[in-house]
Amino acid sequence: MATQTTPSRLKVAEVEAVTIRFVGDSGDGMQLTGAEFTRASALAGNDVATFPDFPAEIRAPAGSLAGVSGFQVNVGAKDVHTPGDTPDVLVAMNPAALKTNLADLKPGGLLLVNTGAFTPGNLEKAGYAANPLEDPSLRSKYRLIGVDMNGLTDAALAGSGLSAKEVARCKNYFALGLLQWLYSRPADQEAESIRRKFAKKPELAAANLKVFEAGYSYGETSEIFFERYAIPATKLAPGTYRTVTGNHAAALGFAAVAKTSGKQVFFGGYPITPSTEIVQELSKWKEHGVVTFQAEDEIAGIGSAIGAAYAGALAVTATSGPGLALKVEMMGLAVIAELPIVIVDVQRGGPSTGMPTKTEQADLLMALFGRHGEAPMPVLAAQSPADCFWGAIEAMRIAVKWMTPVLLLTDGYLANGSEPFRIPDASELPKIEPRYATAPNRDGKYMPYLRDEKLVRPWAIPGTPGLEHRVGGLEKDSLTGMVSYDGANHELMVRTRAQKIRNVIEDVPDVAIDGPEQGDVLLVSWGGTYGSVRTAAERLRAEGKAVSHVHLRWLNPLPKNLGAILRRFPKVLVPEVNDGQLAFYLRGMFPGVDPVSHTRINGKPLRVSELVEKVHQIL
Amino acid sequence: MATQTTPSRLKVAEVEAVTIRFVGDSGDGMQLTGAEFTRASALAGNDVATFPDFPAEIRAPAGSLAGVSGFQVNVGAKDVHTPGDTPDVLVAMNPAALKTNLADLKPGGLLLVNTGAFTPGNLEKAGYAANPLEDPSLRSKYRLIGVDMNGLTDAALAGSGLSAKEVARCKNYFALGLLQWLYSRPADQEAESIRRKFAKKPELAAANLKVFEAGYSYGETSEIFFERYAIPATKLAPGTYRTVTGNHAAALGFAAVAKTSGKQVFFGGYPITPSTEIVQELSKWKEHGVVTFQAEDEIAGIGSAIGAAYAGALAVTATSGPGLALKVEMMGLAVIAELPIVIVDVQRGGPSTGMPTKTEQADLLMALFGRHGEAPMPVLAAQSPADCFWGAIEAMRIAVKWMTPVLLLTDGYLANGSEPFRIPDASELPKIEPRYATAPNRDGKYMPYLRDEKLVRPWAIPGTPGLEHRVGGLEKDSLTGMVSYDGANHELMVRTRAQKIRNVIEDVPDVAIDGPEQGDVLLVSWGGTYGSVRTAAERLRAEGKAVSHVHLRWLNPLPKNLGAILRRFPKVLVPEVNDGQLAFYLRGMFPGVDPVSHTRINGKPLRVSELVEKVHQIL
Amino acid sequence: MSTTQDAPAPAYTKKDFESGVDPRWCPGCGDYSIINQVQRTLPAAGVPRENIVFVSGIGCSSRFPYYMRNYGMHTIHGRAPSFATGIKLSRPELQVWVVTGDGDALAIGGNHFIHACRRNVDLKILMFNNRIYGLTKGQVSPTSEFGKKTKTTPHGSPDYPFNPPALALGAGATFVARSIDVEGPHLGGVLKAAQDHEGTAFVEVFQNCPVFNDGAYEFLADKASKADTQLRMEHGKPLLFGKDGKKGIRFNPRTVTLEVVTVGEGGITEADILVHDVQREDPTLAFMLANMGATPGFPTPIGVFRDVRLPTGDEITWNLIDQAKAAAKKPASLTEFLSQGETWTVK
């Protein structure tokens, strides 16, 4: 789809990519503005990656520093893996937003400011002694463009009969209009979208549209810009696309499992930031074979899921750190009972309540080792917002095939970040076919722990005559499933459970090396840092450095070929948003391998520039 | 103290050590018999180590295999580190007991059987087709001595007016009498102890005493024994001794803290096997400054303890695997709030409910890494029953000094096993002196996170005017303690908390090497396997092998000198009662070090013989 | 998943519900007589054995499922209701029983218990109340008497006990009943009523633990006095008790309290005696009777306190699902489903 646009007096410059950050007060609708610009860019055929960054869950006072809400989008003509480190364009709707974000703007970057909001009151709330816009150094550092969006919005809506408050809430569309114009987006599409969004309130639809058009034509008519930009469409794989956030994608994945398997997907859980959207989406899809249950707490949430799994459902729970902590005992039961269930952990800043709205990767070792007794389970991690769809399906496939709980790790950045998602055809999805036992498996008796050659036990569900049996948390006889306190049996069962999880390796693809098979530095990442690390590797190779990248989707079991690859590189660098957990894990798993650990724990995705620098240091 | 005994027609042979196992039905009082023999041996100046092994918590049907209860004691003239691998003497009170324990008896060992219990009914319950005592192979393999203890007990109590049931319950004293005689224990002491024990029921005291004496003189008069034995007194350090189990010792340790510090020790917890005796003991000691609270669950248990810690108490909770799982979220809070509290985890067979009455060491990695976010805390482990006393005190000292939760690991074997404990003088105990803040610490304000040079934050408790402040689970400003969502502050706090725990190294003594500083094999152990591994090392050196042993009381931080030691030995063997957790941890912590892992997961302490063999293999 | 449709409902006998594993309770444990009654009660309903699931937590009582020849889960201390809720919401055609103890249900499991009462998912919850922690050998439980000496309260318990029926009624339970391990037929009747009830049915069974809390219910079980200490509540019948059935419970409207009176004395006739009505929507009287048990001088009520039919949690959940399905236009294909919202196509 070409970027049709209105004829313009200005020349249009082609750019490869741009990173724009919209910042304003929580009340200013920056999330909407960012999402709309993203949508338009995607529809224009660009690749996009976004990073919304909103304040703590509770609304802070209007105009305060704590109340600033931001949305960053990276739009490109080539594959876009990250929302971008530092914005090329900063759109600041008030002083607090300017103060908290200016430092990130690229030197010489475009600084678009809503001057109308720079009132003494707002300046004070932001802790500005004087109006920073009047500070000449600002103009020297950046391409400052001040626009009184408040005033122009008022003007546009004069006589509309809307209240001052309603009018004020329209100004984000002015900013959007201006940006859409600047990046040569067709105006008409936005009109459609506005009508859809405000279908119930036509008067607001009209108002917002008016303001959007005002912003759009302001760019054209006012003399403030001397060129516009266009970003050529990306060569994405052919297909139908939509944008998804990680949480939305995970929910779609589980629902897809229900649709393709024809089996009930049962979700039992308890709301917790940043995982809640998963259940919120799933609850809408009752007609698609999904049953959701909001329990009284996380323990009951996973308990209900394990119960449903015993009853034959494809069971899921989703949570974040504090909730995962509460599910630990239950996970142990699922391990010993060998029942299939998927636990999604959307990691957030910890420890304890920590930083609920910030991202982190610090639950890895807990996911791997955080259960009492020997309780191994498969652990995998999604690598991008859209990949949460595939991660959800794969986790469920493994759980059912191997009769085991499976942990799927995502994080706050993936959960709220978005990117284009190519809608797959049913045939592209792996088959999930639970084989419920229907008959006794040993001389007319049903032996719940009589395993197949892969060490998987059968799944007999209530309602099946003759297969009545009991499962539970006490050690079980390796065949009959009766309670057993025999030491030898316990040892056999512990080792068998461990071996079964090791056997999952048959479903773990070898990792692919991005870059030369051999080189100076190997970057190893897992989970949500994929984009930053992949981009860093590409940049470094573009600089001519022999740098390769391996990204781990599977944390347990680790891919067969990983050890050999690690040993092939003189230097291995493991960048993480934690205190070095994967680096420690790799050391423990591959004697002799001693990676350099690079860690950042500031609640934000890793910066590409930082990684590039780090590699320069160790090269 | 010499082993005074009645003159005897038989010669008395001196033996260095003997391992005796008493086995019978749960109803047969084997725990009491074993404990009494242990007491007498200790009083006779021998060193002792015991291992009670009782069935699942619920009473099994009388005479059944599942109902067998055992008590093993190792008595020696030299330092005794373990209850012994395989008994020299097996006292079997019924067929089920014989069946389940015979395999463990040393070839040629003394097999003392209560023939009176070998009735058709009991034989059937034990699954014996024929009476095994009539099987000649038994006599060829062991020194079988059959005594109709039932009959002789009945005879002794004929006309006592006791019910048949009461009479039957006396027969364990016959066995005890016989063994006390055989090992040349003075009869009079037992008389005292029996009177004390049955003070409330004089008629039973009389009966048991009678039966004890019957057993004692039976040895002398009957012609079944041709010699008696005596075990010379051990050279224990001078002092007053008592025997303690690990749980009792831990409770004594916490109470000792209350007495020496003059501060309240607050225990909040929830009963769980095998940790419950700790709170059961502490609850008795209200007059010693201990407050105990049985909460509605483990979460509330540790919650109440953290609350008490905030209020200034020296707080403790104790649990086992499933309970530890439930405390995970709370531990994270204690980490971020930096409040002192000791969590005792008495490890048991896992995963899930697992094997509640069996021992295991499989919670190590959970203790180290089982919390969401970066939540490091000091972890130490007791090495013997009596050492649980010192472990409890040390854990509390560290918690208070460093304002941090501390995990103390013990296990089911330590908890129920017993050994002599030299009663220390108050002066031998480390001082624990909480320094509650009394005044503002920064320009008239109180900054809860203003740290000292060791990075420890102050402890201001309610009731102190002017220091009112709030703690909580959200990330806090590094100084004021106000909620902070600032990324840089979060990174600073995560790294500071980690560094603080690394600083604890100043309280971690270097590990001492048992054996040569350099050699062929280094055995590395932690926790309850100390005794077996130490004994194995001694045996191997006795064989002339260059084998050394390092035992880790500290798991986090690890001792400063450990890495160097590990690297000094060509082979490092790490034996554990789990699937290789310490071995993995050492690999992760010391790049290049790749220990051989030896694991046993059968609910029992490690066997010395097995370790010796293993070392032979790898040498 | 409904392999259950075609299952026949054979005429069962008690034996058909015995798993063949011999119970591992102590000799004389009250649990034996309870399982006995459960196994006698189940056949009547004619529910196919394979459609019944027993779920328990941890405790002596919670070993129960191993001894039943049905599907079963022996789960985690206190959490049985959560598993049971998942099973019933996922497979409403199954009959789901929860077997629990006073510690399992009311200490660590208290939250799941009250939420089960609130949601009214069709679960039958049997709580064996021996007023002690049996499995862990004798610690105080939330139903242990105030001041009771146990292993963790050597100087006496400082806690006031829960009154389980009162707690359940406060949480909104639609069915609340009580019986005694040794009163076989009575227990059987209560179990039957619980099985017939649609919605969460809570049955408290007074159970003797001869090993760690022997004689806790002597005052109720004692043949000589039980006629005076037990009040057997029967729907539609006046609340009479005592050897000659002349003692009764009268409701005193002035003081708004219950009192013990004797028919024939002081002009009291049977008409003055409160008539028991388990179907009262307002739980007040049931609550009053539940609390009466705790008041000295009054008999201890056994039988059904309340039995009210409200839509069950599983019915409501599945009605919503069926409505959603009915409202949905033809089953959407996967691609249609995934394509909701805005999409674009790359050629």
Next chain:
Amino acid sequence: MSTTQDAPAPAYTKKDFESGVDPRWCPGCGDYSIINQVQRTLPAAGVPRENIVFVSGIGCSSRFPYYMRNYGMHTIHGRAPSFATGIKLSRPELQVWVVTGDGDALAIGGNHFIHACRRNVDLKILMFNNRIYGLTKGQVSPTSEFGKKTKTTPHGSPDYPFNPPALALGAGATFVARSIDVEGPHLGGVLKAAQDHEGTAFVEVFQNCPVFNDGAYEFLADKASKADTQLRMEHGKPLLFGKDGKKGIRFNPRTVTLEVVTVGEGGITEADILVHDVQREDPTLAFMLANMGATPGFPTPIGVFRDVRLPTGDEITWNLIDQAKAAAKKPASLTEFLSQGETWTVK
């Protein structure tokens, strides 16, 4: 540890209880008026500021301690009562408040809540009931109305809500009350009563969440109709309400139910109106009034339901400790203590 002895009790004003941190609640949030009343109520009691501790869980409501100039803990979702219990048992001289939300107290925290009610440890529990999860942006809570559409129940909630006062009474609470965020003076009075009560005091505060559940209590707050929808319970006074105070609650002894009557109509006099008595040991009437709130056609009672003095959990605990100390012969030395039982000496 008792640094508190010497502390004076200065004459405080509201300001003395403001921490100086400005609250971060949304504009118009009911929490503002509640904290306002708490800060007005505290000075009266004259308890030294440093002897008061506020403990909360997680939720909008649970941010409360940050805004109070006292000691405080902002803990873990649902667990506040457990911390508070530890503080109070360890340091009974402190005054301990718990601030919680409907989800915090009754969803994840339900068990700790009912056990607090049962133990009667002297805690003042304020539950801000906005019938929604505010902090997580609008999911169903255990007090959300049946059928309510929320983010996790787009087709309507399938769960029956808890009736918090009824639940607390079922759990044995000695003090149960209710008020409304917007009824400042009334709320102040209830808070004062809670502070004066010795033992666990539970106060449910109806709180409006303008962002995620606006108008939940419109029916009570609405100036025009509130006289008819609110029933203000006052100890010793007849339960009258309505514009002209002529409507009243009568107890119908025949049906054993409450009914709304009008004084002056059909021969009804004020004498027929039920007189409120918060000190009734028997919780039945309080329970009846609590349930009345849920019944259509009836006013919603606010004020104190029950206020009964029983020995508190902390009093009992410390009595046992003091008795043990009194019974103990002279303080045993460490060595004496450790040497209990059998010992032997090695020379």
